Amino acid sequence: MSARTKIVKPIGQEPDELELQVAQSIFDLENSVAELKADLRGLQFSSAKEVEIGHGKKAIILFVPVPLLKQFHKVQARLVRELEKKFSDRHVLLVAQRRIMRKPTRRARVTQMRPRSRTLTAVHEKLLEDLVFPTEIVGKRTKVRVDGSKLIKVFLDRKDHTSLEYKLDTFSATYKKITGKDVVFEFPVASSQE
Numbered sequence: 632m633s634a635r636t637k638i639v640k641p642i643g644q645e646p647d648e649l650e651l652q653v654a655q656s657i658f659d660l661e662n663s664v665a666e667l668k669a670d671l672r673g674l675q676f677s678s679a680k681e682v683e684i685g686h687g688k689k690a691i692i693l694f695v696p697v698p699l700l701k702q703f704h705k706v707q708a709r710l711v712r713e714l715e716k717k718f719s720d721r722h723v724l725l726v727a728q729r730r731i732m733r734k735p736t737r738r739a740r741v742t743q744m745r746p747r748s749r750t751l752t753a754v755h756e757k758l759l760e761d762l763v764f765p766t767e768i769v770g771k772r773t774k775v776r777v778d779g780s781k782l783i784k785v786f787l788d789r790k791d792h793t794s795l796e797y798k799l800d801t802f803s804a805t806y807k808k809i810t811g812k813d814v815v816f817e818f819p820v821a822s823s824q825e
Contacts, residue, residue, distance in 0.1 A: 684804035766791035
């Protein structure tokens, strides 16, 4: 067993330096922390990217195969905390590696319907949910500006306000980098009318 087994790559592709560092960190966690050993044993990730989020800060995005996402969610809070300790000045985000299929054209010989889960919209929606995972999205608004550009406002669950406040800019920058869409994450203001 080595750290290389934590990375799933297509045949012929070699992992880069960052992916090897992350794999080594997860492998070390599996061997040193007794509570995480059973949970981390079968987990693998497909790639890792470093994203510039502005103000000299960086984030690491771990792309995980979709079938393993549920298993990652079980240990995500602890795993992210430990990885952020190892990579001290960077935030760590877990996202599923989803595939977008193009819209069938007249000339394409398509025998099957395209699944809804492979559409651009569905993949972008799931990406939002993956980014903010420990918390839930409670509301969403799309604001269309006068110049035609769109801004998506995402409202997160108020109970996770203290634990996620510092990561909101990271979520926005990461989503913009992956999808090209502007998004703002907020916590809804609690109404005192009740």
